[in-house]
Amino acid sequence: MTDILEARKLTKRFGGLTAVSELSFAVREREILGLIGPNGAGKSTTFNIIAGAYRADSGEISFLREPIAGLPPHEIARRGVMRTFQHNLPFEGMSVLENVLVGAHTRFGGNLFSRKAAAEEREQHAHAERLVEFVGLGELRYASVDRLSFGQGRLLEIARALAGAPKLILFDEPAAGLTRAEAQRIATVIRGIAERGIAVLLIEHDMHFLLPLAHRVVVLNFGAKIAEGTPDEVRSHPAVLDAYLGHAAAV
Amino acid sequence: MRSALGWVAAAVLLSAVAFFLSGYYNDVYRKLLLWIALALSYNFLFGISGQVAFSHFAFYGIGAYAVVIFLFQLGMPLPLAILAGVLVCSAIALIVAIPSTRLEGFYLALATLALAQLFIVVLNEGGAVTGGTGGLVNYRLPAIFGVYITGPWYTAVIVILVLGTYALLRHLDRSWFGRACRAVRDNPEAAAAMGVNVARTKVIAFTLTSVLAGIAGMVYAFVDNTVNPPIFGLENAFLLLFMVIIGGSGRHAGAIVGAVLLYLLPFVLSPLIGHHHALVFGALMVVVILLQPRGLIGLYDRYPRGQKAH
Numbered sequence: 001m002t003d004i005l006e007a008r009k010l011t012k013r014f015g016g017l018t019a020v021s022e023l024s025f026a027v028r029e030r031e032i033l034g035l036i037g038p039n040g041a042g043k044s045t046t047f048n049i050i051a052g053a054y055r056a057d058s059g060e061i062s063f064l065r066e067p068i069a070g071l072p073p074h075e076i077a078r079r080g081v082m083r084t085f086q087h088n089l090p091f092e093g094m095s096v097l098e099n100v101l102v103g104a105h106t107r108f109g110g111n112l113f114s115r116k117a118a119a120e121e122r123e124q125h126a127h128a129e130r131l132v133e134f135v136g137l138g139e140l141r142y143a144s145v146d147r148l149s150f151g152q153g154r155l156l157e158i159a160r161a162l163a164g165a166p167k168l169i170l171f172d173e174p175a176a177g178l179t180r181a182e183a184q185r186i187a188t189v190i191r192g193i194a195e196r197g198i199a200v201l202l203i204e205h206d207m208h209f210l211l212p213l214a215h216r217v218v219v220l221n222f223g224a225k226i227a228e229g230t231p232d233e234v235r236s237h238p239a240v241l242d243a244y245l246g247h248a249a250a251v
Numbered sequence: 252m253r254s255a256l257g258w259v260a261a262a263v264l265l266s267a268v269a270f271f272l273s274g275y276y277n278d279v280y281r282k283l284l285l286w287i288a289l290a291l292s293y294n295f296l297f298g299i300s301g302q303v304a305f306s307h308f309a310f311y312g313i314g315a316y317a318v319v320i321f322l323f324q325l326g327m328p329l330p331l332a333i334l335a336g337v338l339v340c341s342a343i344a345l346i347v348a349i350p351s352t353r354l355e356g357f358y359l360a361l362a363t364l365a366l367a368q369l370f371i372v373v374l375n376e377g378g379a380v381t382g383g384t385g386g387l388v389n390y391r392l393p394a395i396f397g398v399y400i401t402g403p404w405y406t407a408v409i410v411i412l413v414l415g416t417y418a419l420l421r422h423l424d425r426s427w428f429g430r431a432c433r434a435v436r437d438n439p440e441a442a443a444a445m446g447v448n449v450a451r452t453k454v455i456a457f458t459l460t461s462v463l464a465g466i467a468g469m470v471y472a473f474v475d476n477t478v479n480p481p482i483f484g485l486e487n488a489f490l491l492l493f494m495v496i497i498g499g500s501g502r503h504a505g506a507i508v509g510a511v512l513l514y515l516l517p518f519v520l521s522p523l524i525g526h527h528h529a530l531v532f533g534a535l536m537v538v539v540i541l542l543q544p545r546g547l548i549g550l551y552d553r554y555p556r557g558q559k560a561h
Contacts, residue, residue: 051444053440074444074447074448077444085440085441085444089441090437091437091441091442092437093501094433098433101427101430102430102445105447112422112427112428113422160445164446
């Protein structure tokens with residue numbers, strides 16, 4: 001399988017602290033790649049560099065063989081990399097469906113007054129309805145987002161990201177703050193996304209959630225990669241057990 | 252086709268009103284229509300795009316002065332004067348918006364406040380070009396194809412301005428552009444992650460609405476046939492803000508309700524309390540923000556649902 005996203009020797013420092021150090025990894029087509037590590041391992045920093053929120057001090061990122069490091073977030077989205085937010089960042093003044101339509105922003109042609117514009121709007125509207133249905137919020141499509149529970153808000157994040165027709169979707173700790181049942185629902189949705197042929201990069205510190213879901217796993221500790229492989233390989237890797245000491249028994 | 256017919260019917264109806272009004276009431280009606288046009292475009296800027304700007308009424312003044320100066324000081328023909336006025340408004344809007352929208356919202360408020368004040372200074376100090384404190388007087392709308400548009404016929408021009416402004420803003424609001432504006436207002440970080448160029452969206456919304464205010468100002472210039480500095484004072488910038496918030500921020504109907512209410516209220520209040528209606532506006536503002544942040548239109552939204560519950 002070919003690589004869709006490739007990170008090479010990413011390094012990011014905050015003052016004297018090196019949050020990410022010479023990190024290299026690749027996301028392959030159609031796979032769910034998990035990026036895990038204990039708190040402070042550099043997962044979020046890596047995520048934010050890929051999404052364009054942070055700029056790496058050095059290193060390169062290519063997406064579909066084009067360099068994307070240093071591009072602003074909206075340009076990265078335009079190239080087909082969409083993301084969700086760990087703390088759910090909905091557009092508060094809009095309905096569920098309108099939120100999803102904002103996710104489709106990059107799919108509109110531009111001209112607002114052409115005859116095509118109305119057809120385009122209808123087409124995206126229908127697509128957004130299908131996505132809202134796919135994540136299980138169909139009943140709430142016209143509801144204001146403040147009526148959603150935290151777990152439903154997370155599903156909305158996913159539908160909104162999918163509306164941009166991404167080739168790669170980035171999940172920032174999608175199970176954080178959810179009940180076990182809600183997390184299972186999210187896991188099912190993420191599997192469905194991968195089955196649609198969309199590559200998934202998932203950062204997560206909860207191994208129970210991630211290991212059954214990911215096809216491959218990259219383990220970080222203190223900003224560096226300490227292991228990489230299938231969930232089974234990683235589960236028994238001595239460096240991983242060491243980093244997760246305490247959690248390790250539970251894994 | 253049917254919607255086109257609806258717009259024509261609205262234009263005919265709203266214009267017909269003018270033919271039944273005497274001179275004084277026709278003047279009140281014209282200014283009411285102009286306030287509605289301004290409130291609609293300010294609502295798009297403040298309510299939909301979430302930009303706290305105090306320059307909207309200044310752009311109304313810039314448009315008014317620009318068209319008069321281009322017509323009568325520089326002797327341009329009318330179409331060229333209008334085009335030049337639009338260009339001046341766009342250029343000033345871009346100069347203000349490009350640096351300030353890249354910063355926090357607070358800086359846009361400051362920059363636009365400064366622009367509004369600077370505009371008044373320039374008008375007062377502008378010598379023969381702006382007519383100084385006395386402004387520019389004794390001009391009239393040039394003939395268009397040999398016809399002088401006056402009286403209720405000019406009111407019809409204002410009706411077309413209002414309906415055109417409304418149609419354009421409504422179309423934009425329902426498009427991806429309107430959604431991008433509201434996304435930027437609600438959460439710029441998430442908007443950027445969805446592929447919205449936040450800075451560009453803000454600059455376009457600011458420039459577009461400022462030009463609309465300028466065009467309304469050009470139309471206004473031939474309502475009183477005089478432009479002078481006191482007309483374009485800062486208090487009107489705040490009045491626009493009050494109209495949009497009290498009516499219902501982010502909603503076209505809210506802007507219309509707010510403009511009608513706050514423009515007409517002083518006519519009712521003046522005989523009772525003289526010029527202290529600003530006090531009533533202030534109190535109304537506080538009550539709305541505390542009790543009904545969605546404005547009067549928010550009350551209307553709740554009413555039918557409350558009935559169904561019974």
